[in-house]
Amino acid sequence: MKILVDENMPYARELFSRTGNVLAVPGRPLPEAELADADGLMVRSVTKVNEALLAGKPVKFVGTATAGTDHIDEVWLQQAGIAFSAAPGCNAIAVVEYVFSSLLLLAERDGFQLRDRTVGIVGVGNVGGRLQKRLEAWGVKTVLCDPPRADRGDDGDFLSLDEVVKQADILTFHTPLFKDGPYKSWHLADLALLMALKPNTILINACRGPVVDNVALLEVLNMRSDLSVILDVWEPEPDLSLALLDKVDIATAHIAGYTLEGKARGTTQVFEAWSAFIGQPQQVPLSELLPTPEFSSITLQGALDQPTLKRLVHLVYDVRRDDAPLRKVAAQPGEFDRLRKQYEERREWSSLQVICNDRDAAEMLAKLGFDAHLQES
Numbered sequence: 438m439k440i441l442v443d444e445n446m447p448y449a450r451e452l453f454s455r456t457g458n459v460l461a462v463p464g465r466p467l468p469e470a471e472l473a474d475a476d477g478l479m480v481r482s483v484t485k486v487n488e489a490l491l492a493g494k495p496v497k498f499v500g501t502a503t504a505g506t507d508h509i510d511e512v513w514l515q516q517a518g519i520a521f522s523a524a525p526g527c528n529a530i531a532v533v534e535y536v537f538s539s540l541l542l543l544a545e546r547d548g549f550q551l552r553d554r555t556v557g558i559v560g561v562g563n564v565g566g567r568l569q570k571r572l573e574a575w576g577v578k579t580v581l582c583d584p585p586r587a588d589r590g591d592d593g594d595f596l597s598l599d600e601v602v603k604q605a606d607i608l609t610f611h612t613p614l615f616k617d618g619p620y621k622s623w624h625l626a627d628l629a630l631l632m633a634l635k636p637n638t639i640l641i642n643a644c645r646g647p648v649v650d651n652v653a654l655l656e657v658l659n660m661r662s663d664l665s666v667i668l669d670v671w672e673p674e675p676d677l678s679l680a681l682l683d684k685v686d687i688a689t690a691h692i693a694g695y696t697l698e699g700k701a702r703g704t705t706q707v708f709e710a711w712s713a714f715i716g717q718p719q720q721v722p723l724s725e726l727l728p729t730p731e732f733s734s735i736t737l738q739g740a741l742d743q744p745t746l747k748r749l750v751h752l753v754y755d756v757r758r759d760d761a762p763l764r765k766v767a768a769q770p771g772e773f774d775r776l777r778k779q780y781e782e783r784r785e786w787s788s789l790q791v792i793c794n795d796r797d798a799a800e801m802l803a804k805l806g807f808d809a810h811l812q813e814s
């Protein structure tokens with residue numbers, strides 16, 4: 438059995454080699470000759486998987502260690518009898534923590550309390566739903582837009598996109614990329630939407646670049662200096678607009694989901710699906726794989742206010758570590774992908790044990806996802 442795995446999938450070699458010969462390869466461009474005798478192909482979002490790549494090849498299973506699946510032609514795979522599995526939700530916590538890291542930074546810069554802002558969440562699935570819970574735990578009002586969930590009759594107060602735009606001080610997008618169909622999300626944020634944003638809105642895109650029309654965004658930012666923008670994803674990638682990069686407040690190279698936990702979950706979810714597919718089902722607990730983090734325990738004295746939360750959040754992950762390198766190298770071909778391939782280890786809040794002497798602080802931090810405990814007296 439030969440299994441091709443993207444070289445940017447931590448733990449893939451050690452897991453997949455339990456079931457066959459593993460070859461780790463770059464995802465963009467993928468060395469296509471290696472597919473001639475491959476049974477399994479495990480990719481990330483940078484590899485387009487379609488008829489052009491796989492027709493006439495022996496590949497029987499495709500896995501993607503990602504939440505998004507817009508790089509996969511699922512209809513063709515099904516017609517061709519090739520099994521497919523993704524990793525829904527694997528990196529949702531990572532994206533939520535990216536958003537918090539960014540918002541706490543802007544809140545400190547601009548001197549506001551998150552609790553005084555209304556956050557509009559567009560796409561309330563694995564990422565948006567977790568973001569809603571953590572924001573509300575911190576006392577932030579959220580307004581939600583998710584037409585597929587509203588149409589399914591899911592519980593929740595879902596508003597139209599126009600209504601959310603009217604109410605939101607912070608507008609954050611967490612939809613899949615659909616180029617057409619009833620829930621088309623391509624250019625969901627178009628010129629009209631961007632012009633309709635309330636004064637001083639913070640706009641965030643950490644889902645897929647083309648969900649926000651980047652040409653329109655640049656045009657609007659040239660007219661409106663009141664807006665703040667956080668972009669993790671770009672239209673197009675990897676060749677983003679340098680003029681736009683210059684205008685945004687926080688800019689990163691599509692790494693919002695890149696915690697070690699998030700990537701490891703992606704690998705294990707796909708490995709578990711593959712091992713079941715070949716009739717050797719195996720479960721892999723994350724705790725078997727993850728190393729001890731650099732900072733594993735800290736003591737917090739007293740109450741938890743927003744500046745203290747920011748310091749804790751930034752101890753685990755400060756988004757500025759990813760913003761500066763992108764600005765430095767974005768003009769050079771290949772550097773966007775290199776930043777992503779050589780990504781420095783980043784952990785989730787749950788990796789930090791926080792011992793508190795204040796009960797409310799311990800309860801709040803636990804709700805937010807830290808490994809928080811009340812100090813024993």
Ligand SMILES: NC(=O)C1=CN([C@@H]2O[C@H](COP(=O)(O)OP(=O)(O)OC[C@H]3O[C@@H](n4cnc5c(N)ncnc54)[C@H](O)[C@@H]3O)[C@@H](O)[C@H]2O)C=CC1
Pocket residue numbers: 504505506525526528529532559560561562563564565582583584585586611612613614615620621622625643644645669670691692693694695
């Ligand atoms: N920047 C990064 O590193 C990452 C980006 N992503 C992207 O974020 C997207 C969302 O991730 P998840 O929450 O895990 O996906 P999900 O599938 O769990 O949730 C997506 C939600 O968006 C809703 N939705 C679909 N079309 C919509 C529309 N037109 N308007 C409003 N809502 C709509 C769906 O009903 C669903 O509730 C992924 O599809 C992926 O493209 C995901 C993880 C990491």
Ligand SMILES: O=C(O)C(=O)[C@H](O)COP(=O)(O)O
Pocket residue numbers: 445480481482483502503504505506528691692693694695
């Ligand atoms: O899971 C997703 O969807 C993402 O956007 C991933 O974080 C993207 O990472 P790569 O697959 O491009 O490494």
